[in-house]
Amino acid sequence: xxxxxxxxxxxxxxxxxxxxxxxxxxxxxxxxxxxxxxxxxxxxxxxxxxxxxxxxxxxxxxxxxxxxxxxxxxxxxxxxxxxxxxxxxxxxxxxxxxxxxxxxxxxxxxxxxxxxxxxxxxxxxxxxxxxxxxxxxxxxxxxxxxxxxxxxxxxxxxxxxxxxxxxxxxxxxxxxxxxx
Amino acid sequence: xxxxxxxxxxxxxxxxxxxxxxxxxxxxxxxxxxxxxxxxxxxxxxxxxxxxxxxxxxxxxxxxxxxxxxxxxxxxxxxxxxxxxxxxxxxxxxxxxxxxxxxxxxxxxxxxxxxxxxxxxxxxxxxxxxxxxxxxxxxxxxxxxxxxxxxxxxxxxxxxxxxxxxxxxxxxxxxxxxxxxxxxxxxxxxxxxxxxxxxxxxxxxxxxxxxxxxxxxxxxxxxxxxxxxxxxxxxxxxxxxxxxxxxxxxxxxxxxxxxxxxxxxxxxxxxxxxxxxxxxxxxxxxxxxxxxxxxxxxxxxxxxxxxxxxxxxxxxxxxxxxxxxxxxxxxxxxxxxxxxxxxxxxxxxxxxxxxxxxxxxxxxxxxxxxxx
Numbered sequence: 200x201x202x203x204x205x206x207x208x209x210x211x212x213x214x215x216x217x218x219x220x221x222x223x224x225x226x227x228x229x230x231x232x233x234x235x236x237x238x239x240x241x242x243x244x245x246x247x248x249x250x251x252x253x254x255x256x257x258x259x260x261x262x263x264x265x266x267x268x269x270x271x272x273x274x275x276x277x278x279x280x281x282x283x284x285x286x287x288x289x290x291x292x293x294x295x296x297x298x299x300x301x302x303x304x305x306x307x308x309x310x311x312x313x314x315x316x317x318x319x320x321x322x323x324x325x326x327x328x329x330x331x332x333x334x335x336x337x338x339x340x341x342x343x344x345x346x347x348x349x350x351x352x353x354x355x356x357x358x359x360x361x362x363x364x365x366x367x368x369x370x371x372x373x374x375x376x377x378x379x
Numbered sequence: 380x381x382x383x384x385x386x387x388x389x390x391x392x393x394x395x396x397x398x399x400x401x402x403x404x405x406x407x408x409x410x411x412x413x414x415x416x417x418x419x420x421x422x423x424x425x426x427x428x429x430x431x432x433x434x435x436x437x438x439x440x441x442x443x444x445x446x447x448x449x450x451x452x453x454x455x456x457x458x459x460x461x462x463x464x465x466x467x468x469x470x471x472x473x474x475x476x477x478x479x480x481x482x483x484x485x486x487x488x489x490x491x492x493x494x495x496x497x498x499x500x501x502x503x504x505x506x507x508x509x510x511x512x513x514x515x516x517x518x519x520x521x522x523x524x525x526x527x528x529x530x531x532x533x534x535x536x537x538x539x540x541x542x543x544x545x546x547x548x549x550x551x552x553x554x555x556x557x558x559x560x561x562x563x564x565x566x567x568x569x570x571x572x573x574x575x576x577x578x579x580x581x582x583x584x585x586x587x588x589x590x591x592x593x594x595x596x597x598x599x600x601x602x603x604x605x606x607x608x609x610x611x612x613x614x615x616x617x618x619x620x621x622x623x624x625x626x627x628x629x630x631x632x633x634x635x636x637x638x639x640x641x642x643x644x645x646x647x648x649x650x651x652x653x654x655x656x657x658x659x660x661x662x663x664x665x666x667x668x669x670x671x672x673x674x675x676x677x678x679x680x681x682x683x684x685x686x687x688x689x690x691x692x693x694x695x696x697x698x699x700x701x702x703x704x705x706x707x708x709x710x711x712x713x714x715x716x717x718x719x720x721x722x723x724x725x726x727x728x729x730x731x732x733x734x735x736x737x738x739x740x741x742x743x744x745x746x747x748x749x750x751x
Binding site: 217220221224225228233234235236237238239259260261262263264265267354357358 | 382384386387487535537538541542543544545639640642643645646723725726727728751
């Protein structure tokens, strides 16, 4: 992992891009790292998409700006993948994690390090929600940030109210084991 | 004191509540929507900014510890009320999330709103991180109540308000200890004949404004004092409370900036130093009253100013203030003025590096740098 790990999360509005960033950031902190997650859209953008950003580093993070060259891109909606700006700035060996029922070979994006997981299904099954962001944080923990599942669980407990944490944890666990 | 991962709204709300204000009011709009949702039980909500300011003014006149939360774009619409609060020596604290203000405005961060109210007589403090906000807000209450001068604390909309990061908010007893000696003197006294809102003769008016200008200049000492007192309690330092610096002693070229952009500028300056270029930084925390003391550390250096607001029909405020110092006998070489990040366009480390390089070359320039 490079000294600073940068993640960009693309989603349609309401799919949990911000929550995904928050959980990844909080989980990284439990691993003894500094993190910063942010979004610039407190509202719907013109094309209905939302982008969240997350930085993880060994040292305190000073910079505040959008991430142009991420080490990992998380796509919460397969439709967003077709937008030209989604994979902008991704360089080798950058990773892409897509929320889709398809396999990596069926996606045909041309990216080498692409991983898929059906996080929407996990969110529906365990959280009765269409918001796949939380479940996707589980997949990101395994593929991108190399965070143990326990840290993701702790982060979920911090970010979410007590009533929904059990389902969210299960959804994250499901994605942690299913991503490939 | 423990480092915790906190969402921006949670951190801001917790800090506000730890200062134990007796009156909190806010305008529920982005970028403070999340914060005000968390403060809902303790806060009176308004939809008209001037109405909220008037309410705060009345409460503070009766001796309440008041704080208002609003966004930068609403500031200009209560300009007259803000000036009235200041010149009547009413200690109110405003927490303002910077947001672009001219129509049609994106709701993202620039300092246009702050620049519109710069001469209302308020103390204006710009925070560069969420952590700094948690440490500055109690100082703002203390400064405000000790000097009877109102204080605005600015954070950057979305950069700070929508960020989740590690913050160390001091325990309640530290806040209580720090704020124990503040007492707000009620200005409104129906028993006396001293009516503050009476219209004045030109002479009285001039005298009043002159007295206020003197009070505003003397606030700087209190700001420094509050900064050092808080620093003693929590062990975190942000320069002297008026400005902070990076590698300024041996620097040949210096970029002067404010707010969250300082983080990017720090990274850029560190990279320049690794390349052997002697770059330095000054971050103005206190924008009004302008810390003219900064001229001493900028002497014999090439200085560039970055401003996140376009002053229509004029030059940038910080730039003009530094020029004034330069003409006042100090050997200050103010070479460049950069106007950038307008309307919330995103500025990164690369932009900061471009600015530092141009200052280093000594290019006499005034330019607008486009963000992403």
